[in-house]
Amino acid sequence: MPIALNTARSAPAAAAYKRYFVAGPVDGRSQNLTLADWLERIEANGIKHSFARNHPIFNQDDPADQVYRIVSGTVRLCRYMPDGRRYIVDFLLPGDLMGLTESPDLPACAEAVTDVVLVSFPRAAFDQLAEGNSEVRSLLLRHLSNTLLTAQQHLFVLGCQKARERIASFLVRLADRVGAHCGDRLDLAMSRQDIGDHLGLTIETVSRTLTALRGTGEILIPNAHQIVLRDMAALRILAAEA
Amino acid sequence: MPIALNTARSAPAAAAYKRYFVAGPVDGRSQNLTLADWLERIEANGIKHSFARNHPIFNQDDPADQVYRIVSGTVRLCRYMPDGRRYIVDFLLPGDLMGLTESPDLPACAEAVTDVVLVSFPRAAFDQLAEGNSEVRSLLLRHLSNTLLTAQQHLFVLGCQKARERIASFLVRLADRVGAHCGDRLDLAMSRQDIGDHLGLTIETVSRTLTALRGTGEILIPNAHQIVLRDMAALRILAAEA
């Protein structure tokens, strides 16, 4: 599959970015600048790319010499096993960063779930920025720690939870990340297959479980790619947020 | 459960440490010093502690103001959920480090699986060391990245693998970490319950799967806490090491 370039739809991109900026993590000790903001400061070195839905952004065996900031769209970070099994480490949303792990070879590949616009920076430029700036270094540590925490939280989902709870956890986290509240309409950019590969379930189970949640009133499903969060409290209880 | 102090058995501790040092991760770019080695350099600030089997080392809600280096024994990093479910993030072996994530509150608690000796350092002393030393900073980043990678690898185990494969993955990783080879005898310090909580299986399934692996010749089980690795190749294939 070749990498296809799309023209960026700039209005939604800006809206998405702003939403992240408002809802994004804020560090009390710093001047409210995020790592993504610091990346913007070296934007001169950054290149804007566009990828069409389902096209690869980078591969598992590519050298890890770039850092990315998602501008718009949804990305899946996934890993293919020799026998064809796939698991999705995480989905990345506008404002999220990729490629900041300190490993020579990439642990996963990235693919565009929807049409995606992102900015890439040479790893070297970022390292240089970090080397001379302790604020950036501490944000980087915090970023890595948060990513680790997220992964460990997901270990609980996969290790202990049943289908209903996994789907609830997924919906709650997605809602929190995009800033959706009770009653809001949540966009599911990814396919049932994607969700299944992220939660360790099959497409059928994902589908069945969603309709079951509709049956018990926690959600509405106006169409396959939108969910209305009717009862966030119930979902949070299911997700067993610690 | 009170924290009990045991006298450290120093001979095994030294042996375990040496084994780690030989088998431990080596950074081609650096002078072969590990983060644990750097910690030793501020050992003046470190305090040696001993914990008896099954006693807590720190709790989920403790402040994250200490960094630890395991000297001897096995530690489980685990998390208890409100409803009593437990999942074990990972087991830590001699030479491993704990408490290096950059989060105000601890994401998990640590308990001694066996009698444990460890050295703790004030987080502040470590941060001071890192602040003035780019070598240490890069090792810290690498450490965090590796931890993240391990967690993500485990996501695959929990998300995609069946019981046989999970047990195989567990044995292979443990063998690699302690430097055990084909034919060697591997000590399982942890209980079946611990293994189950780490792999998302029940005690019974862990037990059954181990006997099944004995039945097909991959392992021998001289006693409940030792495994002879008869066919590492077969185990690695089961584990589907990418």
Added chain:
DNA sequence: CGGTTGGTTGATGCAAGTCAACTACGGTGG
């Protein structure tokens, strides 16, 4: 030497996987 704890083994049930049919939708071409 009984009691306790941790591990194994067996019988049974159930949640989720598998296989398969059907439906809804979005794009394309007549």
Added chain:
DNA sequence: CCACCGTAGTTGACTTGCATCAACCAACCG
């Protein structure tokens, strides 16, 4: 503009791997 097709999602019938419940066993310890 509509008919067609391909893809993605839903639903149903059946299977199965693991959990559950329960009995049993072995090691350890007072």
